[in-house]
Amino acid sequence: MKELLELLTKSIVDKPDEVSISEVEGEKAIVYEIKVAESDVGKVIGKHGRIINAIRTIVRAAAVKEGKKVSIELLG
């Protein structure tokens, strides 16, 4: 799931090398925190959060298979 999130985020940004993702795994839920270059923050969010929401939707599809809840946060 982390690879998927990484793939999606890196495909969107201009500076893929500055993308880092940390993972906190609980029993039922996983929290991912994405860090990107400052200039890329807007690109990952998108207008009205559309891009980050699309990313969330796709990652959740992967999470369903593992029976876990996923939340994705973007650190500015």
Next chain:
Amino acid sequence: MNEVIQEGRNKEEALKAALEKLGVTREDVDVEVLETHREGLFGFIGSRPVKIRVFLKQHDDSNFNRIEEDFEDEIGHVQGNPHVAYPDNVTPEDVVKDFVTKVFSCLEVKCDIEVIEGENNIYVDIGGDDSGVIIGKFGQTLDALQFLTNVIMTKKYGNKKKILVNVGDYRQRRETSVKKLARSVARKVLKSKKPEALAPMPPQDRRIVHLTLSTYDHIATTSEGTGKNRKVIISYKD
């Protein structure tokens, strides 16, 4: 005259009569079956003819504007700003295929991905037994994937063609059911003359509703609301 409602013993007969009335050929019209034929007792008591609605294929400009608006809505007013050039001998289709393939390998789903270039669109067809996981509730996962693919291609590569992602025959099935819904609500509106709102749906589905009903006299369609809550209102016009 844009449409006729015609009865007949079977669909072919009704269609033939309707085409004569309209003075056009089969290619110019769409046909909707309103009532299907029913065999009566002994072939006559309680039997019912076929009833069809035959209407000209046509689109007025106002509908096209709305459809355009919905299309723009979908890619989120993304401005093409190409700053990544394609490597040598790599086509946009290759980039799309590579991206979608990677997404599926991350999902650990085996599937066949075929990318076909059309005149205005790039079609991504996904097949395979487990490919259903990517559809999601009301196709929202599939729409998210399509949206992201479009954003990446438009922003990074300045791609101008619209990318359409499809799993098996999902889109076609969806189209059929949305058309059916649109027509049945339109009939209700024609009777009651009161506007009806459809449930919120993604841009593609709204587009289907606008297109399907663009041939109806006395029916107007508009979109209302923003984002996920955008929905089509079907109303009566004189």
